[in-house]
Structure formats: C-alpha cells, structure tokens
Amino acid sequence: MTFQNKLTNDIDHELYLGKKSIAIKVSNLYKRFEDLTAVNDVSFEIFEGEIVGILGPNGAGKTTTIRLLTGIFKLEGKASIEIFNEGITTNLSKYKINFGIVPEVSNAFSDFTVWQNLKFSGGIYGFPKEKIEKRSKKLLEQFGLLDKMHSKTKTLSKGLKQRLNFCLALLHEPSILILDEPTSGLDPISVKLMRNRILQLKKEGKTILITTHDMQEAQTICDRILIMNRGKIIADESPDTLRKRFKSTSTILFKIDGVLSNDHKNTLMDTFNTIKEVNDYYAFSSNDVIRDISMLYNFSKENNLTISDFKVKETSLEEVFIHLIQKDSISMGVK
Amino acid sequence: MITDRLNRIWILSKKNVSLYIKRGPVLIFGLMFPFFMTLSWVIGRNITIHHVFIGIVSMTSFFTATAISPVVLPIETREKSLERILVSPISLHEILLGIVIASTLYSLIITSIITIIFILMFSIVFTSIATIILMFLGICLMAILGSLLGLLAAANPTDRTSDVMLIINLIKFPLLFISGIFVPLQNLPSNLLFLSFFSPITFLADLLRFCVDGSNFFTYQVDIFMLIIWIVVMFIVGYMLHKRTMPKRLAETGKTKKKMMMMKKNIEASRVL
Numbered sequence: 001m002t003f004q005n006k007l008t009n010d011i012d013h014e015l016y017l018g019k020k021s022i023a024i025k026v027s028n029l030y031k032r033f034e035d036l037t038a039v040n041d042v043s044f045e046i047f048e049g050e051i052v053g054i055l056g057p058n059g060a061g062k063t064t065t066i067r068l069l070t071g072i073f074k075l076e077g078k079a080s081i082e083i084f085n086e087g088i089t090t091n092l093s094k095y096k097i098n099f100g101i102v103p104e105v106s107n108a109f110s111d112f113t114v115w116q117n118l119k120f121s122g123g124i125y126g127f128p129k130e131k132i133e134k135r136s137k138k139l140l141e142q143f144g145l146l147d148k149m150h151s152k153t154k155t156l157s158k159g160l161k162q163r164l165n166f167c168l169a170l171l172h173e174p175s176i177l178i179l180d181e182p183t184s185g186l187d188p189i190s191v192k193l194m195r196n197r198i199l200q201l202k203k204e205g206k207t208i209l210i211t212t213h214d215m216q217e218a219q220t221i222c223d224r225i226l227i228m229n230r231g232k233i234i235a236d237e238s239p240d241t242l243r244k245r246f247k248s249t250s251t252i253l254f255k256i257d258g259v260l261s262n263d264h265k266n267t268l269m270d271t272f273n274t275i276k277e278v279n280d281y282y283a284f285s286s287n288d289v290i291r292d293i294s295m296l297y298n299f300s301k302e303n304n305l306t307i308s309d310f311k312v313k314e315t316s317l318e319e320v321f322i323h324l325i326q327k328d329s330i331s332m333g334v335k
Numbered sequence: 336m337i338t339d340r341l342n343r344i345w346i347l348s349k350k351n352v353s354l355y356i357k358r359g360p361v362l363i364f365g366l367m368f369p370f371f372m373t374l375s376w377v378i379g380r381n382i383t384i385h386h387v388f389i390g391i392v393s394m395t396s397f398f399t400a401t402a403i404s405p406v407v408l409p410i411e412t413r414e415k416s417l418e419r420i421l422v423s424p425i426s427l428h429e430i431l432l433g434i435v436i437a438s439t440l441y442s443l444i445i446t447s448i449i450t451i452i453f454i455l456m457f458s459i460v461f462t463s464i465a466t467i468i469l470m471f472l473g474i475c476l477m478a479i480l481g482s483l484l485g486l487l488a489a490a491n492p493t494d495r496t497s498d499v500m501l502i503i504n505l506i507k508f509p510l511l512f513i514s515g516i517f518v519p520l521q522n523l524p525s526n527l528l529f530l531s532f533f534s535p536i537t538f539l540a541d542l543l544r545f546c547v548d549g550s551n552f553f554t555y556q557v558d559i560f561m562l563i564i565w566i567v568v569m570f571i572v573g574y575m576l577h578k579r580t581m582p583k584r585l586a587e588t589g590k591t592k593k594k595m596m597m598m599k600k601n602i603e604a605s606r607v608l
Contacts, residue, residue: 033586067585071422072421072582072585073582073585073586074582092424092426099422101422103415103418103419105415107414107416107419108419109350109354109414110414121423123342123346124343124424125423126342126343
C-alpha cells in the first residue's frame with residue numbers, strides 16, 4: 001500500500017478538496033548529497049488554511065524537503081512545486097514572498113537588537129519604515145516582546161529568540177508559514193504560547209507546514225500528518241485516521257475495591273484474555289471500547305464488585321509513529 | 336523593480352558594515368596588519384617619502400578591502416542568518432554585491448583618511464587635479480578588487496572564518512611581495528618583473544607613482560585598464576564559484592553535516608532491522 005498522495009481515504013480531506021484550494025503542490029521532489037539520497041520522490045499537497053505536520057526520525061529528509069520547498073535548494077530532475085498554482089521557476093523572488101519561516105534555532109542577527117532585526121527584514125521586503133514600525137510593534141506585543149525591542153538578540157533566552165523568529169516570519173504577512181521544530185527545547189509556558197499562536201494563525205487563514213518530534217504537538221494542532229522515513233513519505237493522513245488505521249486497539253484500565261478472588265480473576269481472564277495487573281489497576285486491550293465497557297459493567301454487577309476508578313487510554317500517535325517507522329525499516333531490510 | 340533590487344543591496348551593505356566592522360579578523364587583518372607591516376618596512380630604512388606614501392596607500396587599500404568580504408559568509412553560515420537571507424526575496428548576486436559594497440566602502444573610507452592625513456602631514460604635492468582624481472580612481476578600483484578577492488576566498492563553503500582567512504592570506508602576501516611596492520618595477524629582475532604582472536597591486540602602485548612623482552613603469556591607461564580587467568575576472572569567477580558552492584555551504588556545514596551522518600546511521604540501522 002502506498003501513501004504517496006493518498007488523501008482519498010480520508011473524509012476530512014475529501015471535504016478539504018471540495019472547499020479549499022491547493023496552497024502547496026509538490027511533485028517528485030528529489031535531493032542527493034554526494035552518496036546520500038536525502039529526499040526521494042516526495043509528492044504531497046497542502047490545502048489553504050490547513051496545518052500539516054511532517055514527522056520523521058532525525059535525518060528523514062524533513063529539513064531538506066523544506067529547503068527545496070522554500071527555494072534554498074534548486075529542484076532536480078522531474079521535481080516541481082506550485083504555490084497557489086504558480087510554479088517555482090517563474091519568479092523566485094515573488095515565490096519566496098509567500099513563505100514565512102520559523103527555524104528550530106534562531107537565525108536572527110545576534111549582534112542586532114530585536115528592532116534592528118525587524119527593520120532589516122521589513123526593508124528587504126520593501127516596506128517603508130512607518131509600516132515596519134507599526135507592524136513590528138503589533139507583532140512584538142502579540143508575542144510579549146515589546147519590552148525587549150531594544151535588547152540585543154544575543155541577550156535573549158531561547159524562548160524569546162523563538163518568539164522573535166515568529167515575529168520575523170510574520171512581518172511580511174506571508175500566506176504560508178513553515179515551522180521547523182518551533183517548540184523544540186522551550187519551556188512549557190513558551191510552548192503553550194506558541195501552540196496557541198499557531199492555532200490563531202490557522203484561524204486567520206494561514207497555511208502551516210510544521211516539522212516536529214513532539215507527537216503530542218502534532219496530534220493537538222495538525223489537521224494532517226506526513227510521516228517521512230529515509231527521504232520518503234510513508235504515511236499521509238489525519239492524526240485520528242492514522243491512529244485508527246495502524247493501531248486500532250485502545251487500553252482499558254480499571255481499579256476494583258477490595259481483593260479479587262481467584263474465581264473472579266479467572267472469569268476476567270476468560271472474558272478479556274489480554275488482561276494484566278499494572279500497579280493497582282487491571283488493564284486490557286480493546287478493539288471495541290463500548291462493548292468491552294458494557295461487559296466490564298455486567299461483570300462487576302453480577303459479582304457485586306465496585307469499580308472505583310476507570311480509564312480508557314487511546315493509542316497515541318507516538319505508538320503509530322514507532323510502528324510505521326519500524327514497519328518501513330523492516331520492509332527495507334527485506335528488500 | 337531595479338530600485339527594489341538596489342534598495343535590497345543597500346540594506347545588505349549597511350547590515351554588513353554595521354555587523355562586521357568590529358569583528359576581530361576585520362580589525363586584525365584590515366587595520367593592525369598593514370599598520371605594523373608598514374612600520375617594519377619603513378623604520379631604519381632610507382626610503383623616500385613618495386615611496387612610503389605609495390606603499391602605505393597601496394597596502395591600506397588592499398588590506399582593508401580584503402578584510403570584511405571574506406568573513407561575512409562563514410559567520411552567517413555558522414549563525415544560520417544566511418539561511419534567513421536566502422529564504423527572503425534576495426538573489427545570490429544581491430547578497431554578493433551587498434558584501435562587495437560594504438567591503439569597498441570600508442576600504443575607501445579608511446584609505447581616504449590615511450591618504451589625506453599623509454598628504455597633509457608630509458606635504459605631498461601633485462602635479463595637477465587630474466592626478467588626484469586618478470589616484471582616487473585607483474584607490475576605488477583597488478577597493479572593489481580587494482573586496483572581490485576576499486569574496487572569492489569566501490567561496491570555500493565553510494562556516495569557520497579561520498579557514499577563509501588562511502586562504503586569503505596565502506593569496507594576499509605573495510601578491511603584495513611581487514607587486515613592486517617594496518622594490519620599484521624598474522629595479523626588478525626580468526623573471527620577477529614578469530611575475531609582478533600577475534599582481535593587481537602592481538598596477539595600483541604604478542598608478543600612484545604616476546600621480547606622485549611620474550616614475551611609473553606602465554602608462555596610467557594600462558594601469559586602469561588592468562585593474563578593471565582584474566575586477567571583471569574576479570567578479571565572474573567569484574559569482575560562478577559561489578553559485579556552485581552555496582548549496583554545499585548549506586548542506587554540509589555544522590549541524591547539517593551531523594544530520595547527514597545521522598541520516599546514514601538511520602539507514603544502516605534500518606538495514607540491520
């Protein structure tokens with residue numbers, strides 16, 4: 001089964017196809033560094049206003065894909081990129097204006113102040129000084145950096161530098177935002193602020209492509225996830241669909257007041273054959289949560305037992321990710 | 336469109352001047368080096384004031400011009416700010432011109448100050464206004480040429496300034512020693528005289544000789560023509576080299592190199608599985 005360009009199985013994206021125009025269309029991306037193929041025949045589409053996450057282990061080709069997409073690396077072979085139906089080759093400067101890029105590590109000039117960095121960026125995009133000042137102040141206020149406007153960038157903490165990266169990326173009001181591990185190494189408050197801002201930007205209609213190692217982040221904010229391994233896309237679906245498709249089981253955990261007799265334990269074993277004791281809880285895998293909860297309720301009622309605590313643990317995206325990467329690696333080993 | 340481009344080049348130049356003028360390699364190789372070199376050359380020797388003037392102006396112009404241009408790209412590669420510039424609507428030639436203009440301006444300002452101070456202090460007399468104009472034209476051309484030479488050395492896709500400074504010093508000193516600054520071209524043996532034609536400083540020093548005391552070897556037209564030829568060649572070669580090495584600079588330095596190693600390990604690990 002190939003996942004390349006496979007959106008048809010996903011109802012959400014059928015809806016997208018109907019309602020939204022394609023913001024980014026990437027076909028046959030390929031990049032080789034000496035003896036290493038970093039990106040190998042990658043194709044995908046991103047719809048306007050969508051947040052798409054690229055997940056993958058280190059060296060999977062995520063950053064190279066972004067560099068190809070943003071015009072830093074020249075396209076090779078049959079590769080083509082269209083942004084709002086306009087090809088990359090027609091006008092590179094005009095093409096680049098579409099993007100705002102937030103890198104993993106700060107790439108602002110460290111000896112410039114926050115304001116000097118913004119002034120430089122605004123100037124490059126041809127904005128007059130008044131517009132740069134107005135827009136900068138608005139962004140600095142949104143990201144809580146207004147009081148640092150005249151501080152040198154090198155004196156800022158990692159979290160503040162990342163906020164500045166967001167301001168720099170948004171200064172020219174791009175329609176597409178590319179975030180390369182934007183919350184990596186940040187404190188929880190900064191992470192929360194960033195995620196809220198990303199969701200706010202989606203509401204404002206921005207198309208967002210985000211690379212991350214944080215599965216929780218991907219699950220929370222992404223509409224769709226591309227999983228990359230060894231330069232190829234091995235999955236392209238919404239987080240929920242991915243979880244359902246590749247790891248359909250959930251885990252049900254419960255706690256019973258008092259001590260269970262051996263008979264009760266045997267009955268439980270017969271009913272839920274994967275059951276095991278985890279600390280004070282009993283846990284078993286379930287393919288049908290509603291049915292199994294109902295069976296557990298009947299069991300407790302018939303045996304006069306009281307369930308004092310009860311949890312259903314959904315399959316995490318992290319488990320799906322590990323499963324897919326291992327599966328892909330095994331298939332490569334077979335080859 | 337053209338005004339947008341010029342505006343971007345000017346913004347890049349201003350950025351380069353304000354960020355790199357105080358950097359260690361710029362101060363050491365741009366100011367301290369020509370100063371101490373001139374001192375060691377002049378002290379204890381019986382050299383005419385005109386000869387000293389030609390040497391000081393040529394060396395200052397050449398050293399200051401090759402100070403900023405080699406350091407910008409390695410530093411910006413290391414600090415990742417080059418990637419930020421590359422994702423904005425700026426072309427490679429705008430980036431390179433921004434560096435050349437910054438380096439040229441730095442050289443022009445420092446050399447002009449040194450030249451004016453020297454003229455006033457030692458009452459150097461010029462035969463006509465035209466020779467003064469010619470002298471400044473020569474200084475301008477050398478400032479552009481030196482900047483381009485520095486940029487050429489910076490085509491090496493490294494993120495360490497020391498790597499580039501090593502290359503530029505390996506080029507600079509032989510060019511200086513064969514240039515006829517220390518020994519006038521008329522006094523050079525024929526094989527060294529032939530070699531001196533391959534140093535652009537030869538033509539600046541010769542032009543300055545024409546302006547100061549008329550003891551030039553070539554005509555001033557030849558000097559100016561040769562300096563322009565050097566500029567054109569340097570620009571074309573530099574641009575082509577940077578165009579070729581820019582993807583390598585982004586792909587193979589710093590963290591990316593580590594990532595490539597990790598990528599290889601990842602593939603190997605997959606094979607084991």
